[in-house]
Amino acid sequence: MENHFISLNPEVPITFAQLRKVLDTSIQLRLSDTARSRIEEGYRILQEQLKKEEVIYGVNTGFGALANERVSDLQTLQENLIRSHSSGVGSPVPIPIVRLMLFLKIAMFCKGYSGVSLELVERLIEWFNKGLYPVVPCMGSLGASGDLAPLAHLALPLLGEGALWYQNRRISGTKALEILQKKPYKLQPKEGLALINGTQFMQAYLAYVLLQLEKIWKAYLYTAAYSLDVFLCRLEPYMPEVQALQAYEGQQYIAEQIRDLLKDSQLQQLPRPAVQDPYSFRCIPQIYGAVWDTYQRVKEQLLIAVNGVSDNPVVLWERRRLAPTAHFHGQPLALAADQLRIALVALGAMAERRIYLLLSGKRNLPKFLTANPGIESGYMLLQYTAAALVNQLQSLAMPVTPFSIPTSDGQEDFVSMGANAVLKLYEQLPLLQRIQAIEWMCARRAHHFRGNYHSGSAIEVAIAQQDLQFKIPEQDHPSDTLIEQIVQFWQYN
Numbered sequence: 001m002e003n004h005f006i007s008l009n010p011e012v013p014i015t016f017a018q019l020r021k022v023l024d025t026s027i028q029l030r031l032s033d034t035a036r037s038r039i040e041e042g043y044r045i046l047q048e049q050l051k052k053e054e055v056i057y058g059v060n061t062g063f064g065a066l067a068n069e070r071v072s073d074l075q076t077l078q079e080n081l082i083r084s085h086s087s088g089v090g091s092p093v094p095i096p097i098v099r100l101m102l103f104l105k106i107a108m109f110c111k112g113y114s115g116v117s118l119e120l121v122e123r124l125i126e127w128f129n130k131g132l133y134p135v136v137p138c139m140g141s142l143g144a145s146g147d148l149a150p151l152a153h154l155a156l157p158l159l160g161e162g163a164l165w166y167q168n169r170r171i172s173g174t175k176a177l178e179i180l181q182k183k184p185y186k187l188q189p190k191e192g193l194a195l196i197n198g199t200q201f202m203q204a205y206l207a208y209v210l211l212q213l214e215k216i217w218k219a220y221l222y223t224a225a226y227s228l229d230v231f232l233c234r235l236e237p238y239m240p241e242v243q244a245l246q247a248y249e250g251q252q253y254i255a256e257q258i259r260d261l262l263k264d265s266q267l268q269q270l271p272r273p274a275v276q277d278p279y280s281f282r283c284i285p286q287i288y289g290a291v292w293d294t295y296q297r298v299k300e301q302l303l304i305a306v307n308g309v310s311d312n313p314v315v316l317w318e319r320r321r322l323a324p325t326a327h328f329h330g331q332p333l334a335l336a337a338d339q340l341r342i343a344l345v346a347l348g349a350m351a352e353r354r355i356y357l358l359l360s361g362k363r364n365l366p367k368f369l370t371a372n373p374g375i376e377s378g379y380m381l382l383q384y385t386a387a388a389l390v391n392q393l394q395s396l397a398m399p400v401t402p403f404s405i406p407t408s409d410g411q412e413d414f415v416s417m418g419a420n421a422v423l424k425l426y427e428q429l430p431l432l433q434r435i436q437a438i439e440w441m442c443a444r445r446a447h448h449f450r451g452n453y454h455s456g457s458a459i460e461v462a463i464a465q466q467d468l469q470f471k472i473p474e475q476d477h478p479s480d481t482l483i484e485q486i487v488q489f490w491q492y493n
Contacts, residue, residue: 006029144412352389398424
């Protein structure tokens, strides 16, 4: 049963393997003894500070530009904060990402720097374990003073308000309390602020995208190698001696992967028709390698964030007091998401160029990969679709971080726009998947015209597995369903 639990221990760093595990809906959370003691100690220090009747931002004051307003009704202050900041709009955040948001918020509280009560953390864990996921609108965060609006919606059901997903149904916050047999939670000093401060919306989206990209990378590497093989390209640029002359890790990794996929290909026995190949074939290590390096850097940035504390103010244990911070600012994650979106364009754009060349009628392949030109159009329109998808991919690559808009009467005068950065990144995923599916279809069809020569054994295994699930017709046929079938194949293989 241990494999079905994640034990929350602030002394053990969160890894990508653990984030992947969170997406498994059978996984449940439980607190370690260390987490319990840290939460309780942080709460104790906050209570001590309150007894001194000092001004503490967000605990006994207003928020943002209202920070100088002293407040005495501390519970109403925190509840009004959640209600007023639940101002998001747009489609609901997908449930897997809400799971990640909940997990990351709980994990941050377990470090003991937020001053929240053990009861609050246990209530959030109960939601997670019983499959109660708050309905969170996807738009409204600036990624600066934390992801205020989405995190407020995440917290709203604590008050018996808002809405949640439960067993694939949308239910009210009141109904959720009935399921849990609980009364509305009474927020204690700072707890409302702790719930909405943080970058867990950005973290969760970025984590989800990076985890999905693990599968997309595999699909793109297999497909690029397959296209290179059926287009009778040269492998000399991929030789270890050649790659050793340029020490970029990503470049060497991609070249090694391509070599491994094609090491026993019979197609490599056929004569090479060109002295040099187009860049979209010859420069895969250089271009995809640069994307890979960017992907790895973004993973590093995310792991720093998920293992850090993005609350404000925070409990200082040795000083036994609270101190203001700006760790809720999402600039590191926003820049990372901008960089990754730009980099991912190269994956799709290069694939579209290879699609174009496979359909070009060159290297003894029929134009548009049809044996009956004229009466059949073959795969002509697949390149149109790929071009349209790449154009959309390119438009989503427009950076958002340069476009700050001041808020809160100028108190929050430079914001990251990181929430929009990760939302646009998420939108790139289905485009990338379908561009790859189109290239795979074209490579499969081109292979048909190369006779009985096999590609690399790993590629042939993928072909055989796919053929068991569905066939790609040789004549003209609607391609929409096949594209989706190929996307699903690579999602689960």
